[in-house]
Amino acid sequence: MPLVHIDLIAGRSPEQLKGMVKDVTDAIVKNTGAPAEHVHVVLNEMKKEHYAVGGILKSDE
Numbered sequence: 219m220p221l222v223h224i225d226l227i228a229g230r231s232p233e234q235l236k237g238m239v240k241d242v243t244d245a246i247v248k249n250t251g252a253p254a255e256h257v258h259v260v261l262n263e264m265k266k267e268h269y270a271v272g273g274i275l276k277s278d279e
Contacts, residue, residue: 219252219257219258220246220250220256220257220258221258221260222246222257222260223260223262224242224259224260224262225262226261226262226264227263227264227265227266227269227276228264228266229266235261239261242257242259243257243259265277
């Protein structure tokens with residue numbers, strides 16, 4: 219059972235998330251041979267206030 223965790227900053231539309239999940243699932247199926255129904259994808263969306271790069275919060279950019 220492949221299990222994929224994706225962390226990203228919140229703000230994408232439901233359609234964008236659905237497309238990403240489908241593309242990731244398709245890639246796992248193609249490269250591992252696992253059936254799609256066995257591929258699990260977990261999306262963790264973070265607020266911009268909870269993510270920083272180089273000491274700067276994304277919300278402050």
